[in-house]
Amino acid sequence: MTFDSAKPLVVEIGLGCYFWLALCTLLSGALYPALEVGTACQIPLTLSCDAGLLLGFAGCLAVAQSGGRTFGASSLAGTDRTSGAVVLPFLLACTTSASILLRAGMLFEDAAVPMIAGDVLLGASLAAAGYLWWLAFSGEPPRGAFLRLVRALLGASIAFVALSLMPRGILLLCACLVAPVAMGLGLAAQLPETKASSSKAHPGTGEDKTPLAADVLRSAEVKSALNADAASTGAEAERPAPLPRVLSASIVISVFVADLLLSLFPVSLFSEASPLFAPLTGDPAAAVLGNLTEPAFIAALLIALFSVAALLLEERGRLRLPLVCSVGFFAVAVGFVTFPYHLPGGAPIGIAEAGRVIILVFIIMALLRYYQGCPPQAWLIPLARLACLCALAMAVADVLVMTLYLNPALDLFDFTNRTIFGGVGVLVLVALLLGPMPHVYEVVRRGACHSEAAGNNAENTDEGAESAAAVSLQREELAEAHLDAFASTHRLSPREREILGLISKGRDVPYIEQELVLSKSTVKTHIRHIYEKCEVSSRQALIDLLQSHPGD
Incomplete structure (x- = not known):
């Protein structure tokens, strides 16, 4: 097997490792050195990862606006093919490894400051890596990119369950070394290839049908x-194509409400008794199976089931944006609404976490289809701006939830406050589905090339635009x-x-x-x-x- 023939596999493994790291960040407590330390600094840890996401996306926006001249990234913007397309992914992999070592207490002590620093650095590195994956797929037809994304997500959910059942040392070794290196290899293999072939417009070869x-x-x-x-x-033709306001606002509000509802869950993912694991461990109060908790297992299982269904439907051309959107919102709402009844084992939070991931898949699917056929220069800056807004919305949701729990007396009204904020959040999700979302589907269907972008920017039009x-x-x-x-x-x-x-x-x-x-x-x-x-x-x-x- 030649290296060229192995490239697609290397790319999908690298993308799968990126998703696996993201799932570990969302669902696993194994990356923390001690739960006692994490509980003691819960307030800054609530905000640290989302703050890191905001920093990472802000850095990506600065690079995109500079025309790719920063950090040797001009090759990533398609202007030339220097070694930056290879060096930058591995620099990012090293940063990811260092962030996990800090967060897991393997560097310095099991103290709050290194853990928080690692959390911020991990959020920033994952944000930058996600942006690079977007760039890597910019030259592919949207259907091919989406199928590759869902296959990688399916592999990541299966790997998450399998590795969580292994000793913590193996999981940390994969998180600190194997996954970042594989992610860097996948990006290094994909970026130059995509940029070199993007000008060929992929004329209907392979598994995808170019319009x-x-x-x-x-x-x-x-x-x-x-x-x-x-x-x-x-x-x-390569000027940035701005996102329609209805699409941007719907995405930002969706991310904000999903993060708010999940942050309002007052239970820990890592200490809930699990009736699902009790028969396997022989302990009725068993909270974990290896490093795997029941909420995390349910979330990974639902993500895997969604990925399989999405692959089957997309292969037959029957996967629709409204379906993906509705499934994600429904899971988040069901998870939160059923939580006050406290189903044993923390199942509701697992359902809601899976819903949040499905909402992110919907966002990726919508943006891929909206910008289909457009050169990378048309969406690099608008996408970075949108990512910054989403990260800022998540940070605001975290701050809002932290203010609810700063007052110890608030515990007496915990159920009331959670019900009020959760009810408002669920109503917003329903309002999105019944209000702006139908317009979003129409905007995405038209795409950037046939949208009314000139009308949205009437105040800034000039002779060149006309x-x-x-x-x-x-x-x-x-x-x-x-x-x-x-x-x-x-x-x-x-x-x-x-x-x-x-x-x-x-x-x-x-x-x-x-x-x-x-x-x-x-x-x-x-x-x-x-x-x-x-x-x-x-x-x-x-x-x-x-x-x-x-x-x-």
């Missing part, structure tokens, strides 16, 4: 007078004219022409059903008629014929 609209447009532009305009506005919008409109009109000419040549009906346009954009049968409000059998009948009139037998053959059709 045809860009390919048809490119072939038509060769025969049109837009070539000069396209060349003169190439820099404009020129770019005009050229974009001309391109869309040219693509439509090309499709019209093809439909006329092959005598397609108006409905068949409409379906052909959706097929040219990579849409599948379920999407066409919803878009045109037709039954599945009707859509398949129209597609069969299109194949017969064009004398082809498959979608790929139709795409090839459409691309080769001469433009007018």
